[in-house]
Amino acid sequence: MAEMLDECKPGEIGLDRRIHIMNDDGKIIRSNMHENYSIPDSKEDRNGIDQPLDDWLPITQSRRGNSWTATFHLLCSGIGIQTLSFPLAFVYIGWFWGIMCLSVAFVWQLYTIGLLVSLHESVPGTRFSRYLQLSMAAFGVKVGRVVAIFPVMYLSGGTCVMFIITGGGTMKLFYQLLCGDHCSSKHPLTTTEWFLVFICMAILVSLFCPNLHSAALVSFLGAIMAVGYCTILWVVFVAKGKVDGVVYDPSEAVTSESGRVRSVFNALGIIAVAFRGHNVVLEIQGTMPSTPNRSSSKFMLKGVVASYLIIAMCFFPLAIVGYWAFGNKFPTNGGMLTAISTTLNYHTSKSALGLIYIQIIISCVTAFQIYSMVVYDNLERAYATRARHECPKLIRNGIRIFFGGLTFFISVAFPFLPSIALVTGGISLHLTFGYPCLMWIAIKRPPMKSVKWWLNLGLGCLGIALSVLVVGGSVWNLVCRGLDANFFHPR
Numbered sequence: 001m002a003e004m005l006d007e008c009k010p011g012e013i014g015l016d017r018r019i020h021i022m023n024d025d026g027k028i029i030r031s032n033m034h035e036n037y038s039i040p041d042s043k044e045d046r047n048g049i050d051q052p053l054d055d056w057l058p059i060t061q062s063r064r065g066n067s068w069t070a071t072f073h074l075l076c077s078g079i080g081i082q083t084l085s086f087p088l089a090f091v092y093i094g095w096f097w098g099i100m101c102l103s104v105a106f107v108w109q110l111y112t113i114g115l116l117v118s119l120h121e122s123v124p125g126t127r128f129s130r131y132l133q134l135s136m137a138a139f140g141v142k143v144g145r146v147v148a149i150f151p152v153m154y155l156s157g158g159t160c161v162m163f164i165i166t167g168g169g170t171m172k173l174f175y176q177l178l179c180g181d182h183c184s185s186k187h188p189l190t191t192t193e194w195f196l197v198f199i200c201m202a203i204l205v206s207l208f209c210p211n212l213h214s215a216a217l218v219s220f221l222g223a224i225m226a227v228g229y230c231t232i233l234w235v236v237f238v239a240k241g242k243v244d245g246v247v248y249d250p251s252e253a254v255t256s257e258s259g260r261v262r263s264v265f266n267a268l269g270i271i272a273v274a275f276r277g278h279n280v281v282l283e284i285q286g287t288m289p290s291t292p293n294r295s296s297s298k299f300m301l302k303g304v305v306a307s308y309l310i311i312a313m314c315f316f317p318l319a320i321v322g323y324w325a326f327g328n329k330f331p332t333n334g335g336m337l338t339a340i341s342t343t344l345n346y347h348t349s350k351s352a353l354g355l356i357y358i359q360i361i362i363s364c365v366t367a368f369q370i371y372s373m374v375v376y377d378n379l380e381r382a383y384a385t386r387a388r389h390e391c392p393k394l395i396r397n398g399i400r401i402f403f404g405g406l407t408f409f410i411s412v413a414f415p416f417l418p419s420i421a422l423v424t425g426g427i428s429l430h431l432t433f434g435y436p437c438l439m440w441i442a443i444k445r446p447p448m449k450s451v452k453w454w455l456n457l458g459l460g461c462l463g464i465a466l467s468v469l470v471v472g473g474s475v476w477n478l479v480c481r482g483l484d485a486n487f488f489h490p491r
Contacts, residue, residue, distance in 0.1 A: 056390040059377045060129050062213035065287035069216040070303025073284045075223035077277040077370045078311050081166050081360065082270070082421070083230060086315065087322030087330045089270040092263035094250045095323070101271050102319055108459065109275040110308055112436040115456075116281045117300045119436075121290060122443050129286025130377070131279050131431070138439035148435070155279050155428040156374040157407065163202070163371075164411040165418060165490075167364035168195035174357040177350060191490035195411050198361075202368040203404040206376075207397055213287040215369045222366025229359040230314035236348050237325040246327035253328050262480065265473020266422065272470060273425035274315070278432040280370055283377075375403055415490035419483060426470035434463025 054060040090098035120128055128134040131152050136144030172194045179188070189197070209215040254263045284303075290296040322330065379399045380391045391399070411417075417424060437460035446452045 053381070053384055054129070056384050057377050057380055058211045058373050059283045060286050061211040063287060063289045065213050065216070065284070065289075065299070067299045067302040067306070069213065069219070069287065070284055070300055071307045072216055072219040072223050073212075073280070073287075073370060074277065074303055074307035075226060075310060076219040076363070076367050077280055077284075078275075078307065079223075079226035079230065079314055079363070080274070080276060080367065081162075081364075082274040082276070082425075083315060083318060084233070084322075085270045086274065086319030087326060088332060089267040090319060090323035091253050091328055091330050091332070092250055092267040095248060098267070098319065098323065101268065102316065105271050105275055106308075106312065106315065109278070109432055110304075111459075112278065112433060112463075113281055113304055113308075114301075115436040115440045116278065117285060117297055117304060119440060119443055120282055120285045120300070121295060121297060127286065127290065127296075129282055130374075131282050132378075134282060134439055134443075135435065138442035148431075151428045151431050152279050153375065153378065155431060156371045157403075158417075158424055158428075159276070159371045160202075160368055160375075160403075160407045161410050161414075162417060162421070163364040163368045164195050164199055164407055165415060167202075167361050167368075168198040168411070168490075170357050170360045170364070171198060174354060174361065177354055177357065191415070192412050195408060195490060198365070199404050199408045199411075202365050202372075203400055205365060206369055206372060206400045206404075209369055209373075210396065211287075212283060212370070212373045215366075215373070218366045218369050222363050225359040225363040225366070227310060227314055229356045229363065230318050232352065232356055232359075234317045234321040236352060237321045240325070240348065242325055242327070243329055246325075246329060248323070248327045250328075253332075258480075262473060262477045265469065266477060268466070269422035269426055269470040269474055272429055272433070272466060273422060275432055278436070279428075280374060283374060372400075372403060376400060379403070412490060413488055415488075416483065416485050420474070420478065422474035423471055423478070426467055426474060429467035429470060430464045432463070433466055434460045436460075437463065 086102065089101070093101065116131075116134070119134055122128075123137070126137075128137060132145065132148050135148035138144060139147060168191065172189070172191055175188060175194075205218060209218060250263070251260070254260050285296055285300045288296040288299050376396075376399055380396065383391050383395060383399075437456035441453060441456050441460070446456075
Protein backbone atom coordinates (compact mmCIF):
# COMPACT_ATOMS: atom_id res chain seq x y z
CA MET A 1 0.00 0.00 0.00
CA ALA A 2 1.31 3.42 -0.86
CA GLU A 3 1.13 5.74 2.13
CA MET A 4 1.83 9.23 0.83
CA LEU A 5 1.54 12.85 1.85
CA ASP A 6 1.72 16.12 -0.02
CA GLU A 7 5.20 17.45 -0.68
CA CYS A 8 7.14 18.30 2.51
CA LYS A 9 9.27 21.36 2.85
CA PRO A 10 12.96 20.79 3.65
CA GLY A 11 13.42 20.05 7.33
CA GLU A 12 9.85 18.88 7.87
CA ILE A 13 9.21 15.37 9.13
CA GLY A 14 7.13 13.02 7.05
CA LEU A 15 4.57 10.87 8.80
CA ASP A 16 4.76 7.65 6.84
CA ARG A 17 5.36 7.50 3.10
CA ARG A 18 6.04 3.89 2.22
CA ILE A 19 4.84 1.13 -0.04
CA HIS A 20 4.24 -1.94 2.12
CA ILE A 21 4.63 -5.19 0.15
CA MET A 22 2.84 -7.98 2.00
CA ASN A 23 2.62 -11.73 1.54
CA ASP A 24 -0.53 -13.84 1.78
CA ASP A 25 -0.24 -14.06 5.57
CA GLY A 26 -0.38 -10.28 5.92
CA LYS A 27 3.30 -9.95 6.87
CA ILE A 28 5.38 -7.12 5.48
CA ILE A 29 8.21 -8.55 3.41
CA ARG A 30 9.53 -5.27 2.02
CA SER A 31 9.02 -1.51 2.50
CA ASN A 32 10.02 0.87 -0.30
CA MET A 33 9.69 4.60 -0.71
CA HIS A 34 7.19 5.91 -3.21
CA GLU A 35 8.98 7.00 -6.37
CA ASN A 36 7.78 10.59 -6.11
CA TYR A 37 8.97 11.09 -2.58
CA SER A 38 12.25 11.15 -0.71
CA ILE A 39 13.23 12.63 2.63
CA PRO A 40 15.91 15.30 2.42
CA ASP A 41 19.27 14.19 3.80
CA SER A 42 17.87 10.82 4.83
CA LYS A 43 19.94 7.69 5.26
CA GLU A 44 20.06 5.08 2.51
CA ASP A 45 19.78 1.38 3.13
CA ARG A 46 21.96 -1.26 1.47
CA ASN A 47 19.83 -1.22 -1.67
CA GLY A 48 20.16 2.55 -2.03
CA ILE A 49 16.48 3.14 -1.16
CA ASP A 50 15.73 6.22 0.93
CA GLN A 51 14.27 5.32 4.32
CA PRO A 52 11.66 7.60 5.91
CA LEU A 53 12.29 8.99 9.37
CA ASP A 54 9.48 6.84 10.76
CA ASP A 55 11.54 3.73 10.05
CA TRP A 56 14.06 4.97 12.61
CA LEU A 57 11.68 5.77 15.48
CA PRO A 58 10.40 3.44 18.24
CA ILE A 59 6.69 3.92 17.58
CA THR A 60 6.67 3.10 13.86
CA GLN A 61 9.90 1.16 13.38
CA SER A 62 7.96 -2.10 13.18
CA ARG A 63 4.47 -2.41 11.67
CA ARG A 64 3.86 -6.09 12.35
CA GLY A 65 1.16 -5.62 14.98
CA ASN A 66 -2.31 -7.15 14.91
CA SER A 67 -5.53 -7.22 16.92
CA TRP A 68 -3.94 -9.41 19.59
CA THR A 69 -0.98 -7.12 20.22
CA ALA A 70 -3.32 -4.10 20.25
CA THR A 71 -5.46 -5.82 22.88
CA PHE A 72 -2.41 -6.52 25.04
CA HIS A 73 -1.14 -2.93 24.77
CA LEU A 74 -4.57 -1.44 25.51
CA LEU A 75 -5.14 -3.65 28.54
CA CYS A 76 -1.68 -3.01 29.95
CA SER A 77 -1.94 0.75 29.48
CA GLY A 78 -5.65 1.06 30.32
CA ILE A 79 -5.80 -0.59 33.76
CA GLY A 80 -3.90 1.17 36.50
CA ILE A 81 -3.69 1.55 40.25
CA GLN A 82 -6.24 4.39 40.06
CA THR A 83 -8.86 1.71 39.43
CA LEU A 84 -8.63 0.69 43.07
CA SER A 85 -10.04 4.06 44.14
CA PHE A 86 -13.44 3.53 42.49
CA PRO A 87 -15.15 2.50 45.76
CA LEU A 88 -13.99 5.79 47.29
CA ALA A 89 -15.86 7.70 44.59
CA PHE A 90 -19.00 5.75 45.53
CA VAL A 91 -18.47 6.75 49.16
CA TYR A 92 -18.82 10.39 48.13
CA ILE A 93 -21.76 10.15 45.70
CA GLY A 94 -23.57 6.92 46.56
CA TRP A 95 -24.86 3.95 44.59
CA PHE A 96 -26.94 5.58 41.89
CA TRP A 97 -24.67 8.46 40.93
CA GLY A 98 -21.57 6.31 41.32
CA ILE A 99 -22.77 3.72 38.83
CA MET A 100 -24.19 6.43 36.56
CA CYS A 101 -20.97 8.49 36.46
CA LEU A 102 -18.82 5.40 35.96
CA SER A 103 -21.03 4.22 33.09
CA VAL A 104 -21.12 7.63 31.39
CA ALA A 105 -17.33 8.04 31.70
CA PHE A 106 -16.77 4.56 30.30
CA VAL A 107 -19.00 5.12 27.26
CA TRP A 108 -17.61 8.64 26.71
CA GLN A 109 -13.96 7.60 26.68
CA LEU A 110 -14.78 4.54 24.54
CA TYR A 111 -16.41 6.89 22.03
CA THR A 112 -13.34 9.14 21.93
CA ILE A 113 -11.11 6.11 21.39
CA GLY A 114 -13.29 5.22 18.41
CA LEU A 115 -12.78 8.73 17.06
CA LEU A 116 -9.01 8.46 17.39
CA VAL A 117 -9.00 5.10 15.62
CA SER A 118 -11.09 6.50 12.75
CA LEU A 119 -8.85 9.57 12.47
CA HIS A 120 -5.67 7.52 12.21
CA GLU A 121 -6.14 7.16 8.43
CA SER A 122 -8.73 9.88 7.90
CA VAL A 123 -6.66 11.57 5.19
CA PRO A 124 -6.17 9.33 2.14
CA GLY A 125 -2.62 8.01 2.00
CA THR A 126 -1.71 9.47 5.39
CA ARG A 127 -1.27 7.78 8.76
CA PHE A 128 -1.27 9.80 11.96
CA SER A 129 0.69 7.47 14.21
CA ARG A 130 1.13 9.95 17.03
CA TYR A 131 -1.26 12.10 19.02
CA LEU A 132 0.88 15.16 18.35
CA GLN A 133 0.77 14.61 14.58
CA LEU A 134 -3.01 14.36 14.62
CA SER A 135 -3.28 17.53 16.69
CA MET A 136 -1.06 19.41 14.25
CA ALA A 137 -3.14 18.17 11.30
CA ALA A 138 -6.37 19.24 13.01
CA PHE A 139 -5.42 22.60 14.52
CA GLY A 140 -2.47 23.64 12.38
CA VAL A 141 1.23 23.11 13.03
CA LYS A 142 1.76 25.92 15.55
CA VAL A 143 -1.52 25.65 17.46
CA GLY A 144 -1.51 21.84 17.35
CA ARG A 145 1.98 21.68 18.75
CA VAL A 146 1.21 24.18 21.52
CA VAL A 147 -1.99 22.49 22.70
CA ALA A 148 -0.68 18.90 22.50
CA ILE A 149 3.08 18.67 23.03
CA PHE A 150 3.05 19.60 26.73
CA PRO A 151 -0.01 17.51 27.74
CA VAL A 152 1.25 14.46 25.83
CA MET A 153 4.81 14.59 27.18
CA TYR A 154 3.59 15.62 30.62
CA LEU A 155 1.08 12.76 30.77
CA SER A 156 3.57 10.16 29.51
CA GLY A 157 6.42 11.28 31.76
CA GLY A 158 4.15 11.95 34.74
CA THR A 159 2.56 8.52 34.45
CA CYS A 160 6.01 6.93 34.50
CA VAL A 161 6.84 8.87 37.68
CA MET A 162 3.65 7.54 39.27
CA PHE A 163 4.69 4.02 38.25
CA ILE A 164 7.97 4.48 40.13
CA ILE A 165 6.25 5.75 43.26
CA THR A 166 3.56 3.07 43.14
CA GLY A 167 5.83 0.20 42.10
CA GLY A 168 8.63 1.11 44.49
CA GLY A 169 6.19 1.61 47.35
CA THR A 170 4.57 -1.74 46.61
CA MET A 171 7.98 -3.43 46.63
CA LYS A 172 8.54 -2.05 50.11
CA LEU A 173 5.14 -3.31 51.28
CA PHE A 174 5.84 -6.72 49.76
CA TYR A 175 9.16 -6.94 51.59
CA GLN A 176 7.54 -5.95 54.88
CA LEU A 177 4.85 -8.57 54.30
CA LEU A 178 7.46 -11.28 53.78
CA CYS A 179 9.76 -10.50 56.70
CA GLY A 180 7.06 -9.35 59.14
CA ASP A 181 8.33 -8.14 62.51
CA HIS A 182 11.95 -8.96 61.65
CA CYS A 183 12.29 -6.04 59.19
CA SER A 184 13.60 -3.60 61.78
CA SER A 185 16.51 -5.89 62.71
CA LYS A 186 17.69 -6.55 59.15
CA HIS A 187 18.36 -3.00 57.96
CA PRO A 188 15.74 -2.88 55.20
CA LEU A 189 16.04 -0.67 52.16
CA THR A 190 14.67 2.84 52.38
CA THR A 191 11.79 3.95 50.16
CA THR A 192 14.23 5.86 47.95
CA GLU A 193 16.26 2.70 47.46
CA TRP A 194 13.10 0.79 46.53
CA PHE A 195 12.36 3.48 43.94
CA LEU A 196 15.86 2.90 42.55
CA VAL A 197 15.31 -0.86 42.41
CA PHE A 198 12.08 -0.34 40.48
CA ILE A 199 13.52 2.08 37.92
CA CYS A 200 16.51 -0.19 37.34
CA MET A 201 14.12 -3.04 36.57
CA ALA A 202 12.02 -0.85 34.26
CA ILE A 203 15.00 0.53 32.32
CA LEU A 204 16.56 -2.93 32.04
CA VAL A 205 13.39 -4.19 30.38
CA SER A 206 13.27 -1.14 28.08
CA LEU A 207 16.78 -1.90 26.79
CA PHE A 208 15.39 -5.12 25.30
CA CYS A 209 12.41 -3.33 23.69
CA PRO A 210 13.76 -1.11 20.91
CA ASN A 211 10.28 -0.33 19.57
CA LEU A 212 6.67 -0.47 20.67
CA HIS A 213 5.82 -3.66 18.81
CA SER A 214 8.74 -5.47 20.43
CA ALA A 215 7.07 -4.81 23.81
CA ALA A 216 4.00 -6.89 22.87
CA LEU A 217 4.95 -9.85 25.07
CA VAL A 218 5.74 -7.46 27.92
CA SER A 219 2.29 -5.91 27.49
CA PHE A 220 0.75 -9.39 27.46
CA LEU A 221 2.32 -10.10 30.84
CA GLY A 222 1.23 -6.71 32.14
CA ALA A 223 -2.33 -7.25 30.94
CA ILE A 224 -2.55 -10.55 32.80
CA MET A 225 -1.21 -8.97 35.97
CA ALA A 226 -3.55 -5.95 35.80
CA VAL A 227 -6.64 -8.06 35.20
CA GLY A 228 -5.40 -10.45 37.87
CA TYR A 229 -5.13 -8.06 40.80
CA CYS A 230 -8.44 -6.37 39.96
CA THR A 231 -10.21 -9.74 39.82
CA ILE A 232 -8.58 -11.13 42.96
CA LEU A 233 -9.57 -8.04 44.93
CA TRP A 234 -13.28 -8.11 44.15
CA VAL A 235 -13.40 -11.90 44.55
CA VAL A 236 -11.83 -11.54 48.02
CA PHE A 237 -14.37 -8.82 48.88
CA VAL A 238 -17.24 -11.13 47.89
CA ALA A 239 -15.78 -14.10 49.75
CA LYS A 240 -15.23 -12.17 52.98
CA GLY A 241 -18.53 -10.31 52.84
CA LYS A 242 -19.45 -6.96 54.35
CA VAL A 243 -17.58 -5.41 57.24
CA ASP A 244 -19.46 -4.89 60.48
CA GLY A 245 -21.69 -1.85 60.66
CA VAL A 246 -21.43 -0.98 56.97
CA VAL A 247 -23.35 2.15 55.90
CA TYR A 248 -24.10 3.43 52.37
CA ASP A 249 -24.91 7.07 53.04
CA PRO A 250 -22.81 9.78 51.35
CA SER A 251 -24.23 12.42 53.69
CA GLU A 252 -22.51 10.70 56.63
CA ALA A 253 -19.14 10.58 54.88
CA VAL A 254 -18.96 14.39 54.73
CA THR A 255 -21.01 16.59 57.03
CA SER A 256 -20.50 20.20 55.86
CA GLU A 257 -22.12 21.59 52.73
CA SER A 258 -18.84 22.81 51.26
CA GLY A 259 -17.29 19.45 52.06
CA ARG A 260 -20.02 17.68 50.11
CA VAL A 261 -19.39 19.85 47.07
CA ARG A 262 -15.67 19.12 47.26
CA SER A 263 -16.36 15.41 47.65
CA VAL A 264 -18.48 15.42 44.48
CA PHE A 265 -15.61 17.04 42.58
CA ASN A 266 -13.24 14.44 44.01
CA ALA A 267 -15.56 11.60 43.01
CA LEU A 268 -15.76 12.88 39.43
CA GLY A 269 -11.98 13.21 39.37
CA ILE A 270 -11.39 9.70 40.73
CA ILE A 271 -13.61 8.19 38.05
CA ALA A 272 -12.31 10.33 35.17
CA VAL A 273 -8.60 9.98 35.95
CA ALA A 274 -8.87 6.19 36.07
CA PHE A 275 -9.57 6.12 32.32
CA ARG A 276 -6.17 6.55 30.76
CA GLY A 277 -4.20 5.55 27.68
CA HIS A 278 -5.67 7.82 25.01
CA ASN A 279 -2.26 9.42 24.47
CA VAL A 280 -0.94 6.03 23.25
CA VAL A 281 -3.93 4.79 21.19
CA LEU A 282 -2.68 6.23 17.89
CA GLU A 283 0.81 4.97 18.67
CA ILE A 284 -0.51 1.45 19.23
CA GLN A 285 -2.41 1.59 15.95
CA GLY A 286 0.76 2.84 14.29
CA THR A 287 2.39 -0.56 14.92
CA MET A 288 -0.06 -2.23 12.52
CA PRO A 289 0.25 -2.65 8.74
CA SER A 290 -2.40 -1.16 6.49
CA THR A 291 -3.52 -1.97 2.94
CA PRO A 292 -6.49 -0.82 0.86
CA ASN A 293 -8.21 -4.11 1.62
CA ARG A 294 -7.09 -4.50 5.23
CA SER A 295 -7.09 -1.15 6.98
CA SER A 296 -5.36 -0.84 10.34
CA SER A 297 -8.62 0.57 11.71
CA LYS A 298 -10.29 -2.83 11.39
CA PHE A 299 -7.54 -4.54 13.38
CA MET A 300 -7.52 -1.77 15.95
CA LEU A 301 -11.29 -1.76 16.47
CA LYS A 302 -11.19 -5.49 17.20
CA GLY A 303 -8.51 -4.86 19.79
CA VAL A 304 -10.46 -1.96 21.32
CA VAL A 305 -13.66 -4.01 21.62
CA ALA A 306 -11.89 -7.01 23.14
CA SER A 307 -9.77 -5.02 25.56
CA TYR A 308 -12.56 -2.78 26.83
CA LEU A 309 -14.91 -5.68 27.39
CA ILE A 310 -12.26 -7.05 29.73
CA ILE A 311 -11.64 -3.61 31.25
CA ALA A 312 -15.37 -3.25 31.94
CA MET A 313 -15.33 -6.65 33.67
CA CYS A 314 -12.55 -5.31 35.91
CA PHE A 315 -13.79 -1.79 36.61
CA PHE A 316 -17.45 -2.30 37.38
CA PRO A 317 -17.20 -5.34 39.71
CA LEU A 318 -14.32 -3.78 41.63
CA ALA A 319 -16.20 -0.50 42.11
CA ILE A 320 -19.55 -2.06 43.01
CA VAL A 321 -18.29 -4.94 45.15
CA GLY A 322 -15.70 -2.77 46.89
CA TYR A 323 -18.34 -0.27 47.96
CA TRP A 324 -20.74 -3.08 48.88
CA ALA A 325 -18.13 -4.65 51.17
CA PHE A 326 -16.91 -1.49 52.94
CA GLY A 327 -19.47 1.24 52.36
CA ASN A 328 -18.51 4.46 54.14
CA LYS A 329 -15.77 2.56 55.98
CA PHE A 330 -13.67 2.36 52.84
CA PRO A 331 -10.31 4.01 53.80
CA THR A 332 -9.98 7.57 52.56
CA ASN A 333 -6.49 8.47 53.80
CA GLY A 334 -3.01 7.08 53.51
CA GLY A 335 -3.00 6.20 49.84
CA MET A 336 -4.70 3.29 48.15
CA LEU A 337 -1.87 0.79 48.62
CA THR A 338 -1.65 1.56 52.31
CA ALA A 339 -5.42 1.19 52.56
CA ILE A 340 -5.28 -2.21 50.87
CA SER A 341 -2.47 -3.43 53.12
CA THR A 342 -4.13 -2.33 56.36
CA THR A 343 -7.65 -3.38 55.37
CA LEU A 344 -7.00 -6.73 53.70
CA ASN A 345 -4.27 -7.76 56.10
CA TYR A 346 -6.99 -8.76 58.58
CA HIS A 347 -9.38 -10.22 56.01
CA THR A 348 -7.27 -12.44 53.76
CA SER A 349 -4.17 -14.63 53.76
CA LYS A 350 -0.64 -13.34 53.46
CA SER A 351 -0.16 -15.31 50.24
CA ALA A 352 -3.15 -13.66 48.54
CA LEU A 353 -2.00 -10.20 49.60
CA GLY A 354 1.54 -10.99 48.42
CA LEU A 355 0.20 -12.12 45.06
CA ILE A 356 -1.66 -8.81 44.68
CA TYR A 357 1.55 -6.90 45.45
CA ILE A 358 3.55 -8.90 42.90
CA GLN A 359 0.91 -8.32 40.22
CA ILE A 360 0.86 -4.57 40.90
CA ILE A 361 4.66 -4.39 40.67
CA ILE A 362 4.80 -6.28 37.37
CA SER A 363 1.89 -4.26 36.00
CA CYS A 364 3.73 -1.01 36.77
CA VAL A 365 6.99 -2.23 35.20
CA THR A 366 5.25 -3.35 32.00
CA ALA A 367 3.00 -0.29 31.62
CA PHE A 368 6.11 1.86 32.10
CA GLN A 369 7.38 0.51 28.76
CA ILE A 370 4.34 1.74 26.81
CA TYR A 371 4.14 5.24 28.23
CA SER A 372 7.90 5.81 28.16
CA MET A 373 7.98 4.81 24.48
CA VAL A 374 6.21 8.08 23.62
CA VAL A 375 9.02 10.03 25.31
CA TYR A 376 11.73 7.91 23.68
CA ASP A 377 10.10 8.47 20.30
CA ASN A 378 10.14 12.26 20.68
CA LEU A 379 13.73 12.34 21.94
CA GLU A 380 14.96 10.04 19.18
CA ARG A 381 13.05 12.11 16.63
CA ALA A 382 14.88 15.23 17.82
CA TYR A 383 18.23 13.44 17.49
CA ALA A 384 17.48 11.92 14.08
CA THR A 385 16.25 15.24 12.70
CA ARG A 386 19.43 17.02 13.73
CA ALA A 387 21.90 14.22 12.97
CA ARG A 388 20.05 13.13 9.81
CA HIS A 389 20.62 9.46 10.50
CA GLU A 390 19.17 6.72 12.67
CA CYS A 391 19.80 6.90 16.38
CA PRO A 392 22.72 4.52 17.21
CA LYS A 393 22.12 1.82 19.79
CA LEU A 394 24.44 3.52 22.26
CA ILE A 395 22.55 6.82 22.02
CA ARG A 396 19.21 4.99 22.16
CA ASN A 397 20.20 3.22 25.37
CA GLY A 398 21.57 6.49 26.73
CA ILE A 399 18.19 8.16 26.12
CA ARG A 400 16.46 5.43 28.09
CA ILE A 401 18.90 5.65 30.98
CA PHE A 402 18.65 9.45 31.00
CA PHE A 403 14.85 9.31 31.10
CA GLY A 404 14.96 6.71 33.86
CA GLY A 405 17.27 8.89 35.92
CA LEU A 406 15.10 11.95 35.37
CA THR A 407 11.89 10.20 36.43
CA PHE A 408 13.66 8.66 39.43
CA PHE A 409 14.83 12.12 40.53
CA ILE A 410 11.30 13.54 40.21
CA SER A 411 9.81 10.62 42.15
CA VAL A 412 12.28 11.18 45.00
CA ALA A 413 11.88 14.96 44.92
CA PHE A 414 8.06 14.81 44.87
CA PRO A 415 7.06 11.56 46.58
CA PHE A 416 3.71 13.10 47.57
CA LEU A 417 2.46 13.16 43.95
CA PRO A 418 -0.13 10.41 44.62
CA SER A 419 -1.71 12.79 47.14
CA ILE A 420 -2.29 15.33 44.38
CA ALA A 421 -3.06 12.77 41.66
CA LEU A 422 -6.38 14.43 40.86
CA VAL A 423 -4.62 17.74 40.22
CA THR A 424 -1.85 16.27 38.09
CA GLY A 425 -4.20 13.89 36.31
CA GLY A 426 -6.94 16.45 35.80
CA ILE A 427 -4.58 18.73 33.86
CA SER A 428 -4.47 16.24 30.98
CA LEU A 429 -8.07 15.00 31.06
CA HIS A 430 -8.90 16.94 27.89
CA LEU A 431 -6.64 14.55 25.95
CA THR A 432 -9.11 11.78 26.83
CA PHE A 433 -12.51 13.47 26.84
CA GLY A 434 -12.14 16.72 24.87
CA TYR A 435 -9.53 16.95 22.14
CA PRO A 436 -10.55 13.84 20.13
CA CYS A 437 -14.02 15.30 19.53
CA LEU A 438 -12.65 18.69 18.45
CA MET A 439 -10.02 17.09 16.21
CA TRP A 440 -12.73 14.99 14.56
CA ILE A 441 -14.67 18.17 13.70
CA ALA A 442 -11.54 19.91 12.38
CA ILE A 443 -10.51 17.01 10.12
CA LYS A 444 -13.83 15.47 9.07
CA ARG A 445 -15.59 18.84 8.72
CA PRO A 446 -19.20 17.64 9.11
CA PRO A 447 -22.03 20.00 8.11
CA MET A 448 -22.19 22.82 10.62
CA LYS A 449 -25.00 22.47 13.17
CA SER A 450 -25.62 18.86 12.16
CA VAL A 451 -26.19 16.23 14.86
CA LYS A 452 -22.60 14.96 14.71
CA TRP A 453 -21.25 18.49 14.73
CA TRP A 454 -23.23 19.45 17.84
CA LEU A 455 -22.48 16.13 19.56
CA ASN A 456 -18.73 16.38 19.15
CA LEU A 457 -18.59 20.09 19.86
CA GLY A 458 -20.58 19.59 23.04
CA LEU A 459 -18.47 16.63 24.19
CA GLY A 460 -15.27 18.49 23.35
CA CYS A 461 -16.26 21.52 25.39
CA LEU A 462 -17.52 19.33 28.23
CA GLY A 463 -14.23 17.44 28.24
CA ILE A 464 -12.23 20.64 28.62
CA ALA A 465 -14.69 21.88 31.27
CA LEU A 466 -14.37 18.57 33.14
CA SER A 467 -10.60 18.99 33.22
CA VAL A 468 -10.93 22.49 34.66
CA LEU A 469 -13.58 21.36 37.14
CA VAL A 470 -11.54 18.42 38.44
CA VAL A 471 -8.38 20.51 38.83
CA GLY A 472 -10.28 23.34 40.52
CA GLY A 473 -12.10 21.00 42.91
CA SER A 474 -8.88 19.17 43.77
CA VAL A 475 -7.02 22.40 44.49
CA TRP A 476 -9.93 23.58 46.64
CA ASN A 477 -9.80 20.32 48.55
CA LEU A 478 -6.05 20.64 49.10
CA VAL A 479 -6.45 24.19 50.37
CA CYS A 480 -9.05 23.07 52.90
CA ARG A 481 -7.37 19.84 54.02
CA GLY A 482 -3.72 20.74 53.58
CA LEU A 483 -0.87 18.79 51.99
CA ASP A 484 2.02 16.94 53.59
CA ALA A 485 4.65 17.93 51.02
CA ASN A 486 7.56 15.72 52.04
CA PHE A 487 10.09 16.93 49.45
CA PHE A 488 13.01 14.51 49.00
CA HIS A 489 11.75 12.36 51.87
CA PRO A 490 9.81 9.38 50.47
CA ARG A 491 7.98 7.41 53.13
